[in-house]
Amino acid sequence: MSMHNDIQKVLVTEDQLRDRVKELGAQISKDYAGKDLLLVSILKGAVVFMADLMRAVEIPCEIDFMVVSSYGGANTTTTGLVKIIKDLDADLSGKDVLIVEDILDTGVTLSKLVPMLKLRNPNSVKICTVMDKPSRRKADIRADYTGFQVPDEFVVGYGLDYDEKYRNLPYVGVLKPEVYSK
């Protein structure tokens, strides 16, 4: 059965994603001209956006990846601990770091990660997220570049998963309720 059958509605289409990523890449290319740009993607959710965004950036840049996990069980959002599972390979000193994220939800993850990265002497640390759910924010953090604002609904696709599935959907959508009760 195709995974497309599990989608109740599409929130952001493939065309919209392509156009917006192109715009973001152009803006970043302008803003970071002459700088030492390092795109940092957080696995796994941001991998699709990273692959598209890096090809829309027209200035020389480096890329790197990290794996972080929020822990604290059901209280993850309130305890807000972030553990680095796989650290960056790159030395951040003097670099202009742009964190490439899939979705800014409560903001707890990035509000912990940004100060950690700033301790490593980068020239700057900014955030580019493809999806933003501002209604859910708990931490005082904003993205510097945003693709789309989404309502307070759980979304999948374009890297975002439900139970590790649907990351490979080429658009962003909402699952049918019966998918959760399977």
Ligand code: IMP
């Ligand atoms: P937060 O901003 O610290 O709450 O965490 C953001 C992370 O939670 C994202 O990087 C996603 O991995 C995950 N997440 C938040 N909202 C959604 C969603 O609607 N669908 C899929 N994953 C989500």
Ligand code: MG
């Ligand atoms: Mg993520």
